[in-house]
Amino acid sequence: MSTLTFATINEADVSAARKRYPQAFGNPLVRALKIGSWVFIAVYLAWSLHVFEIGKLLNASDRAWQLVSRMVVWQDMATWQYANIYRGIAQTIAMAFLGTLLGTIFALMWAFFAARNTMPVGIIRHAVRRLLDIFRGIDAVVWGLVFVRAVGLGPLAGVLAIWISDMGNLAKLYSEAIENIDRKQVEGVRATGADTGRIIRYGYLPQILPVFISLSLYSFESSTRSATILGLVGAGGIGMIIIERFRAGLFDQVAFVVLNVLVVIAIIDWGSGLIRKRFIGERGH
Amino acid sequence: MLEFKALTKQFKNTVAVKPATFTIPDGQMVGIIGRSGAGKSTLLRMINRLNEPSGGQMLFQGRDITALKGRDLREWRNECAMVFQQFNLVGRLNVLTNVMSGRLFHHNFFSSMAGVFSEKERAFAIRALDRLGMAHVALQQTDTLSGGQMQRVAIARALVQEPRIMLADEPIASLDPLNAKVVMDALRAINQQDGLTVICNLHTLDTARQYCDRIIGMQEGVIVFDGTPKELTDKAAREIYGAEAEDAFSEAMTSTALRPGAQRAQPEVRVVN
């Protein structure tokens, strides 16, 4: 062994090392592929931003500046009709709550038809799953727009929209929870000579109930988020106030409303986290 | 020459290292011993400034190390390589890349972000691995290696830094006796053949005695012993270790002595060499 310095490494050392450990010097094909994929991503991004007219950003500075400055300077705060704002927020929460509750109730029914271990008939199971895919695959806002067309402007359309999209989401998650059930615990209850009712009560429910409650709480959180924007299409809640005042150019009020909504959502997340921890423990979800 | 002038380290409510003043000449192999919590790691990590000293000064070849910032600080860290107890390698990268990461200081921003290493660096890294008998696993993912292998890879990484000082924080505490011997032999070889200063935290007395030119004993942040292995008598060692003396004397698990007869029940000091 002799001391080794980087400066004394020469061509001969490199080729000797390459001879002994050819792979250590990288496979040119792999390297080309790697570089190629980065180049591809870069080219794709450049091209797509070009197609999306990124240049518009340069001309936007005037309007953007105007928008931002009017959002931060709050004027005539006495005339902001706070009662309307807070009623809108309350309505948003109410819509989310009702929608999630109804969604939960109906998802319970669907879930047993979509789970492999409770619905052995493949055709029915697949049909139910595809139907659920439709409920889930369409965004709550789209459902909102559809229901606004069907039952008119207002929170009813919003509740229906949350109901149907939560139903799709929850039914899928519930059915997965049912499929993941631990058979051994059920066997244990059955082994005590329990009848069907008791097997469900003591074998299934204790396993799935905490998971279900936790999923529904999560769903309530995300529904409050989607309920805030349902109003943009006229389906009730704070979104209607946001879009009205935005269209009227009252950007300072929009900023105020959005800030309030963020705070309320943070509070709801925090509260639902507390409930989850208190009643379900960390394990459920 | 590495000079310490009243170097101290205070954490929120503990003084880990009380003002320490001593000098380490170039090319010495120093072992730092002391019971757990004595401040060995803190002292060592202050040298390459992984821990910021809270007072005092360090000088290397007359240059103030304690005042370094930014690129100068990183250059200093590059000059004094460190080997850790838990190896601190990047488990998901392969061995070669881990070793080559020892040269990151010499890279510019783009080549290091892109992970491009030159052929010269590859050859150098392979030579360093070869020196520790690890070249055959160069392309293996690092977290598939055994502890002893990882520590040798870590030493190889330290070597490609071309350091002037090598710091080792309990390099053998997680290894079995055979691997511990291999690693300590490697550090000793680096010290003797390359003339590097090696400063090494150890927690077994016989290892320190066997490998080091000089032993520094710490107790509750204070340097209570500084001398040659010969001067470290049984009595002096007991003072350093206090109640834990018996463990330190006989901790055959990770000692490098490799004596089948060594048992906890025999607290006598084994003089090696």
Place this chain on the structure above:
Amino acid sequence: MASITTNTPANGSDKDPVSLFESHRRQMIRDRMVVNVTLGVLFIAFLLWSAWISRFTPDRLAAGLPRIMEYFGSVMPSLQWDVLFESRDEAGRFPPGSLGFWYNDFWKYIRLIWETIRMALTATLIGTGLAVILAFLAARNTTPAHWVGVAARRFLEFCRGVPEILFALVLVFAVGIGPLAGVIAIVIHATGALGKLSSEVVENASMRPVDGIKAVGGNWFEQMRYGILPQVMPNYTSYALWRFEINVRASAVVGFVGAGGIGAELSHVISFYSDDRVTAVLILIVLTVTMIDLLSERLRHALIGKESLK
């Protein structure tokens, strides 16, 4: 018969473990009853309040249901088997009842869906890139300075808290109608959501490799690139794929406020015609979303599978 003996003194009835247990049990049941009843009352009160404030009453629902049925009836395509696959006649029109009639604007929809997917892809790529950087700034263990961490976390929370469509609304005002506003809106929201998740992954990563890179003289970027990134990369990839699924849904909706993609067309057909064009567009959207979900799920499982083999 088997019997269970206890070492209870026969006289001390209050110290009898069975009766002790029984009284304890009764107390517990009583406590739990109180909690449950309180919760039940609160729940019902909240329910009634919700129904009142959103004017969601059974009679309104009952009045609405027939209208929903009627509406869904009107948007269903009226397909007739005998002309189903009929092509254009001499005048260049599809006969009513044929698929061609239903999907008269098929290629327009496909073009818009393609744009929607591209918007989602572009936004996911940019959003992931930004999120990776911000996650390192935001994670408590890797942030270069305390205030940077706090600022980055607040910023990510804001980006995540505001829905895409609201950003889109504002951006359409600023940069004009078109997909650019949508892409930027989705980038912002996706950065927030991914950044938050990623910073949590970073906070759970081992700091040992970072110390290692620090000790060889690596700067902050190198510490992140070599110390953390290899640890979190598999998670990032799977999050990015999962975010892509969500972004596809989002980019199908931002068109409602004029921010490009199929959304504008969807909003147009729903608002102006209640006929089979609504289902035509909806079916295409559902198909796209489901297909992308399936594909990305496959990919994610392949990635995770590969990881677990290692």
